[in-house]
Amino acid sequence: MKKTNIKNLLVAMTATATLGTASVSYAEDPIRIGGLYILSGSAATYGEFAQKGIDLAVDEINGSGGILGRQVEMVYEDSQGKASVAIQAARKLVYSEGVDALVGLDSSGVAQGMVPTMPEVQKPLIITHAATPDVTGNLCNPFTYRISVNVAQNMKAAALVAADTGATNWTTIGPDYAFGHQSWEFFGNYLKELKPDVNLMSETNFPRFGAEDFTPFIDRVMDSDAEGVLISVWGGDLVNFIRQANTRGFFEKDMEVMFTVGAATEVLSALGEEMPEGVHLSTRYWYEAYDNAVNDRFVKAYLKAYGTPPSYNAEGAYAAIYAYKKAMETAGTTEGPAVAKALSGMSLEAPNGTVTFREGDHQAMVSPNWGVSGPMHPEHGIRTLTNLQIFDGEKVARTIEETGCKL
Amino acid sequence: MKTKVLMAILAVVIAGLIAVPWIASYFYVFIFTEILILGLFAASFNLIFGYTGMLSFGHAAFFGIGSYATALVLIHLEWPFLACLLVSMGASALLALVIGFLSVRLNEVYFAMLTLAFGMMVFAIAYQWRSVTNGSDGLAGFTLGSFGLGLDLTLANPSVYYHVVLAIVAIASVVLYVICRSSFGMILKAIRQNPERVSFAGLNVRTYRLVAFVIAGTFAGLAGGLIAPFLRVASPELLHWSMSAEPILMAILGGTGFFLGPFIGSAAFVLLETWITTYTESWMLVLGIILAMMVIFFRKGLLGTAIDWWMEVKK
Numbered sequence: 001m002k003k004t005n006i007k008n009l010l011v012a013m014t015a016t017a018t019l020g021t022a023s024v025s026y027a028e029d030p031i032r033i034g035g036l037y038i039l040s041g042s043a044a045t046y047g048e049f050a051q052k053g054i055d056l057a058v059d060e061i062n063g064s065g066g067i068l069g070r071q072v073e074m075v076y077e078d079s080q081g082k083a084s085v086a087i088q089a090a091r092k093l094v095y096s097e098g099v100d101a102l103v104g105l106d107s108s109g110v111a112q113g114m115v116p117t118m119p120e121v122q123k124p125l126i127i128t129h130a131a132t133p134d135v136t137g138n139l140c141n142p143f144t145y146r147i148s149v150n151v152a153q154n155m156k157a158a159a160l161v162a163a164d165t166g167a168t169n170w171t172t173i174g175p176d177y178a179f180g181h182q183s184w185e186f187f188g189n190y191l192k193e194l195k196p197d198v199n200l201m202s203e204t205n206f207p208r209f210g211a212e213d214f215t216p217f218i219d220r221v222m223d224s225d226a227e228g229v230l231i232s233v234w235g236g237d238l239v240n241f242i243r244q245a246n247t248r249g250f251f252e253k254d255m256e257v258m259f260t261v262g263a264a265t266e267v268l269s270a271l272g273e274e275m276p277e278g279v280h281l282s283t284r285y286w287y288e289a290y291d292n293a294v295n296d297r298f299v300k301a302y303l304k305a306y307g308t309p310p311s312y313n314a315e316g317a318y319a320a321i322y323a324y325k326k327a328m329e330t331a332g333t334t335e336g337p338a339v340a341k342a343l344s345g346m347s348l349e350a351p352n353g354t355v356t357f358r359e360g361d362h363q364a365m366v367s368p369n370w371g372v373s374g375p376m377h378p379e380h381g382i383r384t385l386t387n388l389q390i391f392d393g394e395k396v397a398r399t400i401e402e403t404g405c406k407l
Numbered sequence: 408m409k410t411k412v413l414m415a416i417l418a419v420v421i422a423g424l425i426a427v428p429w430i431a432s433y434f435y436v437f438i439f440t441e442i443l444i445l446g447l448f449a450a451s452f453n454l455i456f457g458y459t460g461m462l463s464f465g466h467a468a469f470f471g472i473g474s475y476a477t478a479l480v481l482i483h484l485e486w487p488f489l490a491c492l493l494v495s496m497g498a499s500a501l502l503a504l505v506i507g508f509l510s511v512r513l514n515e516v517y518f519a520m521l522t523l524a525f526g527m528m529v530f531a532i533a534y535q536w537r538s539v540t541n542g543s544d545g546l547a548g549f550t551l552g553s554f555g556l557g558l559d560l561t562l563a564n565p566s567v568y569y570h571v572v573l574a575i576v577a578i579a580s581v582v583l584y585v586i587c588r589s590s591f592g593m594i595l596k597a598i599r600q601n602p603e604r605v606s607f608a609g610l611n612v613r614t615y616r617l618v619a620f621v622i623a624g625t626f627a628g629l630a631g632g633l634i635a636p637f638l639r640v641a642s643p644e645l646l647h648w649s650m651s652a653e654p655i656l657m658a659i660l661g662g663t664g665f666f667l668g669p670f671i672g673s674a675a676f677v678l679l680e681t682w683i684t685t686y687t688e689s690w691m692l693v694l695g696i697i698l699a700m701m702v703i704f705f706r707k708g709l710l711g712t713a714i715d716w717w718m719e720v721k722k
Binding site for chain 1: 432433434437441534537542543544545547548563565638639640642644645681684
């Protein structure tokens with residue numbers, strides 16, 4: 001009744017015929033989960049891969065009775081990689097689409113802006129990709145969780161890898177926002193601890209996220225006396241970067257090259273043989289690294305459905321839906337605060353092993369994977385990873401005190 | 408008679424706006440907050456565009472500065488909200504004085520290009536001055552304290568914030584309206600129609616244009632100060648030239664010849680965006696088609712066309 005009034009008013013005011021339908025959820029309705037990913041622009045493949053992972057999980061869950069006897073339905077919004085857009089989109093998902101829970105976020109910048117608003121909407125959020133340590137650190141709150149590796153964990157592992165090389169002079173090339181700057185900061189601090197004689201060069205390189213031309217930065221690093229370079233460029237940018245670096249002979253130089261998210265299969269698939277051999281590549285999940293039943297089933301189903309191996313983003317998104325299934329069934333309800341509470345300290349079997357959301361900061365104890373790019377995979381059309389190292393998620397994580405999170 | 412009917416319609420609309428949190432679904436509290444803030448932004452722009460005939464492509468500079476000023480004051484000084492808004496208005500007035508002083512001497516496309524260039528300079532500063540503006544990520548994570556004046560308002564409650572925005576936008580609109588209807592406003596209109604004649608009448612056109620530019624910038628700054636706590640972030644996108652295009656689109660969509668046109672344009676813009684993005688990601692395409700139709704067939708905008716139609720029917 002009330003809703004009809006305002007709709008009439010709006011129709012009159014704007015003289016438009018179509019109206020979005022605001023929904024009210026009833027017990028027999030499906031459980032709705034809102035997905036917030038980058039669905040347009042140079043990083044749109046990440047949103048796409050996440051959607052593929054989620055679709056797989058939703059199909060499996062709905063095929064075996066759903067959650068609490070209810071079917072699961074996804075509603076997506078494009079975050080455009082902008083915090084202001086994502087916050088509005090989250091409000092729309094919660095108040096207009098009536099979602100019970102949220103998953104997503106690719107960009108650290110978006111995560112920093114959006115996470116502080118989660119207690120207002122009273123819905124749990126599981127971050128499946130964005131890696132800034134802040135959201136499970138000084139910005140942490142009872143509604144925000146992360147199922148993927150964060151920058152602090154991955155850079156601790158990176159420092160361990162870097163300390164094993166002979167390189168002393170280190171610099172970085174990273175996107176000019178939270179992720180690029182924090183990657184360098186954490187990497188530098190950990191490496192200095194492990195190997196006090198390293199030299200962290202003051203000349204660093206932060207191209208704009210979405211920059212088309214990386215050659216000035218490539219040239220600058222090649223002209224410097226850097227012996228090691230940490231590269232946190234990601235997504236479509238990384239594809240462009242590697243193509244341009246190839247033409248400049250960047251990889252022929254005697255230098256340790258470490259890509260902090262280089263083994264994302266989105267990037268490897270796009271590059272094929274253009275990804276050079278012998279560089280250090282990291283990922284939050286490598287599909288061939290885990291020997292367990294959940295991973296076998298996930299990788300097989302993913303390859304069958306989409307023809308490419310799953311990326312870490314697909315895996316994180318897939319696992320997040322299962323985390324909600326377990327939390328909602330534990331809580332016996334889909335009420336936001338109860339589900340958020342059930343997630344704290346909860347463990348689940350995910351493709352990358354047993355995943356636990358730490359009580360103190362809500363960060364999942366998941367393992368960064370580092371390897372060296374090897375020969376092409378005979379079937380999957382991407383580089384393989386050799387010398388694969390799986391770092392213990394708990395050992396590379398900051399202590400609760402270090403995170404600055406108070407829950 | 409007609410004025411009475413128009414006043415009655417306006418009264419009903421205002422009553423409806425006050426009642427939004429009780430009669431509409433909760434989500435529309437956010438939608439209408441955005442409509443009001445962007446409406447004020449577009450109305451401030453229309454003072455120089457619709458009234459004075461200056462097409463600025465850099466109006467987002469003042470909107471963005473206002474948002475950063477409020478965010479910075481909230482983060483570092485934790486002043487009451489009203490004080491933040493005053494700082495926003497002061498900062499944008501100052502910036503408008505500098506940019507305006509250098510820009511209003513030029514006309515038409517040169518003025519448009521110059522304001523675009525200055526707007527992008529401000530954007531570049533916000534984007535690169537990481538230690539103060541937090542670079543491309545923008546400023547986030549600030550908390551809203553008290554309102555000021557000893558009023559006990561929970562600004563973090565979206566319904567309360569909506570009513571605060573409604574009250575401030577209403578007061579600001581009345582002030583803007585009085586300016587538009589004053590002799591000063593009349594001279595601005597005359598400048599749009601024939602600047603030579605105005606200067607032959609002994610008036611300094613450049614000074615009038617500069618004052619209009621500063622007033623418009625100040626109110627855009629106020630709108631910016633209101634948007635930062637609403638979005639919970641002050642980011643460089645708010646300063647980008649594409650943000651400068653929004654008040655232009657809204658003013659044209661609603662009707663540049665009427666004071667309330669930009670508000671109608673803002674409502675149409677935000678509501679269409681909300682509804683269309685539910686069905687497709689390519690809402691800009693739909694907006695483009697609508698705008699092209701408006702410019703070709705309904706030059707007076709939604710409000711102008713509606714009033715014309717009503718005048719015709721009620722003759």
